[in-house]
Amino acid sequence: MSQSPPSSSPSSPPTPTPTPSPPVVIRPCAACKILRRRCAEKCVLAPYFPPSEPVKFTIAHRVFGANNIIKFLQELPESQRADAVSSMLYEASARIRDPVYGCAGAICHLQKQVNELQAQLAKAQAELVDMQRQQANHVVLISSTIT
Amino acid sequence: MSQSPPSSSPSSPPTPTPTPSPPVVIRPCAACKILRRRCAEKCVLAPYFPPSEPVKFTIAHRVFGANNIIKFLQELPESQRADAVSSMLYEASARIRDPVYGCAGAICHLQKQVNELQAQLAKAQAELVDMQRQQANHVVLISSTIT
Numbered sequence: 001m002s003q004s005p006p007s008s009s010p011s012s013p014p015t016p017t018p019t020p021s022p023p024v025v026i027r028p029c030a031a032c033k034i035l036r037r038r039c040a041e042k043c044v045l046a047p048y049f050p051p052s053e054p055v056k057f058t059i060a061h062r063v064f065g066a067n068n069i070i071k072f073l074q075e076l077p078e079s080q081r082a083d084a085v086s087s088m089l090y091e092a093s094a095r096i097r098d099p100v101y102g103c104a105g106a107i108c109h110l111q112k113q114v115n116e117l118q119a120q121l122a123k124a125q126a127e128l129v130d131m132q133r134q135q136a137n138h139v140v141l142i143s144s145t146i147t
Numbered sequence: 148m149s150q151s152p153p154s155s156s157p158s159s160p161p162t163p164t165p166t167p168s169p170p171v172v173i174r175p176c177a178a179c180k181i182l183r184r185r186c187a188e189k190c191v192l193a194p195y196f197p198p199s200e201p202v203k204f205t206i207a208h209r210v211f212g213a214n215n216i217i218k219f220l221q222e223l224p225e226s227q228r229a230d231a232v233s234s235m236l237y238e239a240s241a242r243i244r245d246p247v248y249g250c251a252g253a254i255c256h257l258q259k260q261v262n263e264l265q266a267q268l269a270k271a272q273a274e275l276v277d278m279q280r281q282q283a284n285h286v287v288l289i290s291s292t293i294t
Binding site for chain 1: 210211215219222235242252257272275
């Protein structure tokens, strides 16, 4: 026997209307899966932490914490969020690799390299000016010897 | 009438021994004050976030979160913790100043500067080699003209 649809006759008790739950995506993003929470359709983390790359979220979460990542992303326009996630991942990886200096260590190293290169360039340019002066003297000397 | 010390006679109920609470420093560190928690004598944050500098902790907390800062410090020997706090503060300030790129933006900029300086240096060094060759030719020419 087929089941009859729910009756709305006055004799039967009123059927409670089910509260509509927020739409749920079929596969949760890596962030929601790791945080063990429902991944809503408009999850702010989902576009940047796909289920196929759980390590990305683990790294960022370990350094910045999920709440901070969500807060940072919510404060930015959508067009800048992918870049913000990339830079956070870069920084978090550096902090895990070097827990004392992190990205600041890389900046310090690069700044030192810039200073050294600027000094080498200044020296090479001074040598060039000096040689140009010597060359001009030689040309004068050759001209005077020939004439 | 003075209060008598607790009796240990079998007729009176056993007096519970008060649990000794951890020693408390008189002025809480900036971190514990902001987190509204008791600042224990061995507080891992206290040496790096003195009460006189609350902004330091606010900046680091906003980017990394208090729990992550505590975790990072606990995983390091005490001799490296001051450097770790300095680098975290540097990174957090960069992230607040530039919420999209943070420290990674500075690294990208410095790396570009290094590349440009290396190219300029290579060009200057090539010009120097060329001028040295020309100068050698001039010397030969002057010698042959004189003799």
